[in-house]
Amino acid sequence: MDFNDLAQMVISGDNKGAESWTQEALDSGVEPAAIIDSGLIPGMEEVGRRFKSAEYHMPEVLISARAMKASLALVRPLVTDSGIEPKGRVAIGTVRGDLHDIGKNLVGMMLEGAGYEVNDLGANVAPEAFVDAVENGGADLICLSALLTTTMPMMNSTIEALTQAEVRGRVGVMIGGAPVNQAYADQVGADGYAPDSATAVEVADALMKKRAAG
Ligand code: B12
Incomplete structure (x- = not known):
């Protein structure tokens, strides 16, 4: 075939x-x-x-x-x-207070298509749920989506929750959504930002490579 x-x-x-x-x-x-x-x-x-x-x-x-x-x-x-290892494990969600999920779904699908195991936590996801995805779900990458300027700070809160729970060091964090940009990613201490789902795959691959390199 x-x-x-x-x-x-x-x-x-x-x-x-x-x-x-x-x-x-x-x-x-x-x-x-x-x-x-x-x-x-x-x-x-x-x-x-x-x-x-x-x-x-x-x-x-x-x-x-x-x-x-x-x-x-x-x-x-x-x-x-068959026990074939996925490229990496991703937990993706729209941050707390934000119900927009179309872009997040698209990013999740593209990552899945690219060989990642994707745990979709949904929309309006509490920081603790992302922490749980790392602690108990074995996520290598956390993907945060926000479409509202009012929910963007929740990305910061989520990253802080990861730090508080002492799991920040074992996970890559990638953020995105229409109001978000690279400067904001730098500001909140995210490891990556992508403006669209195709670029999200490239950034995820780069982050996984970086993690593998130690
Ligand atoms: C559809 C929509 C809704 C739908 C959402 C349905 C759903 N299931 O998602 C509904 C009707 C529910 C809605 C509600 C509201 N909305 Co609305 N909505 C939109 C709209 C028209 C489109 C968003 C969308 O889906 N775009 C298409 C997707 C594919 O694009 P995207 O989300 O940007 O995602 C891409 C990238 O950003 C990126 N990406 C996204 N996430 C991630 C994550 C990662 C990790 C990465 C790497 C990349 C990435 O990749 C995606 C694919 O390329 C936008 C306007 C707009 N043009 O953006 C307003 C908009 C976002 N909404 C807005 C507002 C104000 C609201 C409400 C507050 C309205 C109200 N007064 O009730 C509520 C808020 C509800 C809530 N608490 O969340 C404003 C936000 C303004 C602001 N600056 O904050 C916008 C910009 C409209 C406007 N011009 O005023 N909305």
Whole structure:
């Protein structure tokens, strides 16, 4: 089976096609990890590239993400069973007081498509829940989203809660959302910032590399 076909189905947002291609591939003995590495990731990378160059807009990205998810739903249980390690474990959420979750969902999907295990904590997430995701969930990266200028300071509070709980040193923190920028990330002591979901994957990869290097 040609992995390019799956990548194209993701790019064009053909979720039924992606689902049946994946089922057929699994039935004929294709390795689950190969489906992710050679089909889904290249497909979502291309979607990310098109989004960055403004060739794709939100609707196309969401439709592609849905196709990626349809395939991933079949593959994920097998990958988990086979003990293949994800690239890293991410806990993502919109900070307390903030209900906007569309951008956060998109970032989560892109990270998942890129090979991360993603624990989506939802919206309006209390700092303690992020602390718990590190202490008990084994998160390597925390991703904080905020869309309101009034909830941006909650990013600072969340990072402080991680410090208070003495887990700040074992986790990378990446922030994003329309009102957030690199200067704000520096101000609150986050390790990374990305303006969109495609860049979020690049920043997550860089943070994981940095962590691996010690
Ligand atoms: C949809 C929306 C809503 C929906 C949310 C639905 C949902 N399930 O998310 C509803 C109707 C609920 C809503 C409510 C409110 N909203 Co509203 N909302 C919006 C709107 C129109 C779009 C936001 C959106 O989804 N954008 C699309 C996504 C894809 O973009 P994004 O979120 O920016 O995410 C991208 C990047 O920022 C980045 N990113 C996002 N998160 C993260 C995280 C990480 C870690 C990284 C790396 C990257 C990253 O990647 C994403 C993908 O590229 C914006 C206006 C706007 N144009 O932004 C207003 C807006 C954010 N809302 C606003 C306001 C004021 C409110 C309300 C207070 C209104 C009210 N008076 O009740 C309430 C607040 C409710 C609450 N407590 O949260 C204001 C905020 C103003 C401000 N500066 O604070 C805005 C800017 C509208 C405006 N111009 O006034 N809203």
